[in-house]
Amino acid sequence: MAYKIVASQCTSCSACEAECPNVAISEKNGTFVINPKKCTECIGHFDIPQCVAVCPVDNTCIIDASYPRYQAPGA
Amino acid sequence: MDDSHGFDLVAAEPLDDVMQKIAEHKGCGTTSGSSGKASCGSSDGPEDMAPEIWEKVKNHPCYSEEAHHHYARMHVAVAPACNIQCNYCNRKYDCANESRPGVVSEKLSPEQAAKKVLAVASTIPQMTVLGIAGPGDPLANPAKTFKTFQLISKTAPDIKLCLSTNGLALPDHVDTIAAFNVDHVTITVNMTDPEVGAEIYPWIFWKHKRVTGKEAAKILTDRQLQGLEMLTERGILCKINSVMIPGINDQHLVEVNKAVKSRGAFLHNIMPLISAPEHGTVFGLNGQRGPSAQELKALQDSCEGEMNMMRHCRQCRADAVGLLGEDRSAEFTTEKIMEMDVSYDLKSRQEYQSAVEEQRQAKVAAREAELATLQDAEASDIKVLVAVATKGQGQINEHFGHAKEFQIYELSTSGAKFVGHRRVDLYCQGGYGDEDSLETVIRAINDCVAVFVAKIGGCPKNDLIKAGIEPVDQYAYEFIEQSAIIYFKEYLERVKRGEIEHVQRGDAQIRQGALIEA
Numbered sequence: 001m002a003y004k005i006v007a008s009q010c011t012s013c014s015a016c017e018a019e020c021p022n023v024a025i026s027e028k029n030g031t032f033v034i035n036p037k038k039c040t041e042c043i044g045h046f047d048i049p050q051c052v053a054v055c056p057v058d059n060t061c062i063i064d065a066s067y068p069r070y071q072a073p074g075a
Numbered sequence: 076m077d078d079s080h081g082f083d084l085v086a087a088e089p090l091d092d093v094m095q096k097i098a099e100h101k102g103c104g105t106t107s108g109s110s111g112k113a114s115c116g117s118s119d120g121p122e123d124m125a126p127e128i129w130e131k132v133k134n135h136p137c138y139s140e141e142a143h144h145h146y147a148r149m150h151v152a153v154a155p156a157c158n159i160q161c162n163y164c165n166r167k168y169d170c171a172n173e174s175r176p177g178v179v180s181e182k183l184s185p186e187q188a189a190k191k192v193l194a195v196a197s198t199i200p201q202m203t204v205l206g207i208a209g210p211g212d213p214l215a216n217p218a219k220t221f222k223t224f225q226l227i228s229k230t231a232p233d234i235k236l237c238l239s240t241n242g243l244a245l246p247d248h249v250d251t252i253a254a255f256n257v258d259h260v261t262i263t264v265n266m267t268d269p270e271v272g273a274e275i276y277p278w279i280f281w282k283h284k285r286v287t288g289k290e291a292a293k294i295l296t297d298r299q300l301q302g303l304e305m306l307t308e309r310g311i312l313c314k315i316n317s318v319m320i321p322g323i324n325d326q327h328l329v330e331v332n333k334a335v336k337s338r339g340a341f342l343h344n345i346m347p348l349i350s351a352p353e354h355g356t357v358f359g360l361n362g363q364r365g366p367s368a369q370e371l372k373a374l375q376d377s378c379e380g381e382m383n384m385m386r387h388c389r390q391c392r393a394d395a396v397g398l399l400g401e402d403r404s405a406e407f408t409t410e411k412i413m414e415m416d417v418s419y420d421l422k423s424r425q426e427y428q429s430a431v432e433e434q435r436q437a438k439v440a441a442r443e444a445e446l447a448t449l450q451d452a453e454a455s456d457i458k459v460l461v462a463v464a465t466k467g468q469g470q471i472n473e474h475f476g477h478a479k480e481f482q483i484y485e486l487s488t489s490g491a492k493f494v495g496h497r498r499v500d501l502y503c504q505g506g507y508g509d510e511d512s513l514e515t516v517i518r519a520i521n522d523c524v525a526v527f528v529a530k531i532g533g534c535p536k537n538d539l540i541k542a543g544i545e546p547v548d549q550y551a552y553e554f555i556e557q558s559a560i561i562y563f564k565e566y567l568e569r570v571k572r573g574e575i576e577h578v579q580r581g582d583a584q585i586r587q588g589a590l591i592e593a
Contacts, residue, residue: 009167015215
């Protein structure tokens with residue numbers, strides 16, 4: 001799985017962009033989006049997903065269940 | 076042209092000495108020396124202030140009450156990200172009519188911000204200060220913040236650079252702040268006790284984790300105070316902002332005041348909580364009220380013995396442009412500034428600033444002359460508040476019905492002292508009065524005995540008299556402080572002759588919500 005940003009709730013504050021260890025977050029049409037191909041759910045980097053921890057609006061960075069769970073390389 | 080004032084070339088050599096003096100001075104403390112309290116940035120003039128500090132703050136509208144009549148500031152919204160959550164902030168709320176910190180209509184890149192600064196400085200010669208105040212935390216966006224400073228210091232070296240921060244990341248950036256010659260930093264300190272902090276901050280983002288409760292508040296207060304010490308050691312002027320939240324930190328702010336003063340802060344700005352439910356903040360939604368005008372004044376007064384209090388804060392937006400209390404940001408949207416042909420004219424800016432200096436000196440002279448005659452009169456313990464309708468220049472030059480705010484002066488035998496301002500709805504809309512708005516004005520200045528105006532209509536005049544507030548238009552276009560002292564002398568004489576009875580006035584309301592454009 002990967003994380004996704006609920007566009008209607010995003011304030012475009014950009015806090016997540018700088019925190020993402022995978023540089024998976026970028027601005028698109030005024031709000032921020034997570035590239036699911038790059039998102040590792042922060043597994044192997046941090047205990048909690050950084051976008052979730054820094055986002056000022058609760059339940060805005062959420063799991064996108066349409067992607068399979070991220071597998072750390074070699075796991 | 077006299078160049079001795081007006082411009083602090085931020086990189087100039089002699090400033091190092093000044094910085095050192097300020098650092099030694101540690102917050103312009105209440106020394107026992109004959110000069111008494113050096114009231115940097117408060118409502119007083121240069122006569123009771125260390126000259127080197129006055130030189131640094133006199134043209135800074137956010138630090139000097141006196142300067143804010145003449146000089147303008149602008150904020151550029153280059154820093155959207157934040158690293159903490161406050162219960163009085165909701166980042167989702169944005170409206171061009173809303174006047175409140177943490178809110179902007181448009182984010183800017185550092186390059187757009189630099190262009191905007193030049194465009195504004197060329198249009199408004201009194202623009203002397205550039206601040207970065209958000210809408211998030213400037214130091215949670217260090218690359219954007221410092222890139223902006225770099226671009227501006229190159230093209231407009233006479234503009235003072237400021238930033239305002241929650242302090243969490245401050246110790247990491249003090250050296251960069253010093254390297255960019257940022258000479259004014261504001262830290263928002265609402266508590267030094269983690270128990271209190273847990274009520275204000277639901278979480279902080281710290282070392283890649285979300286930290287909550289008292290643990291979060293402890294980290295935040297430690298970082299704030301450490302950052303403050305590091306800045307004052309380097310001679311950087313620090314102002315402290317505190318949001319007064321009744322029942323949560325109102326009593327505690329007296330301790331905060333002592334803590335920041337002992338670490339060298341030179342000015343303390345206690346602001347009322349803004350918590351309208353429609354802003355959707357935690358405090359707005361759970362019914363947490365803000366303080367009344369008298370509650371705020373009482374707290375400011377009780378801290379004043381300790382250090383200088385700022386009374387003229389307008390709690391402006393993170394993209395505000397213009398003199399305090401007026402917002403010209405709509406004239407400088409990104410679209411408009413990109414089309415503007417900008418030429419930075421240092422000479423006309425210096426000429427404006429020389430003219431201001433002459434005006435200022437005339438005002439001070441007028442006040443001094445009048446004060447001398449007041450002190451000859453009999454001693455009296457009477458203190459009264461008066462409201463003043465002004466457009467600036469230290470004069471009573473606004474029509475009652477056009478005033479968007481009133482300045483409040485406290486009059487006593489020691490003179491006229493600026494103690495705050497009260498925002499009001501525009502009373503006069505479309506040329507005729509509106510009863511409800513007049514009531515709003517009366518509630519906002521209900522603790523005053525008189526209101527000084529340039530002009531006032533017959534109807535509001537009668538209603539004000541009924542409410543016990545004397546409308547005074549005889550000092551139209553005169554200097555505020557000089558007129559207030561004359562009025563106060565007459566007030567004392569009228570009390571003595573038994574013509575009027577001096578009674579304690581009630582409390583007044585601090586207006587919440589949006590400032591309506593004219």
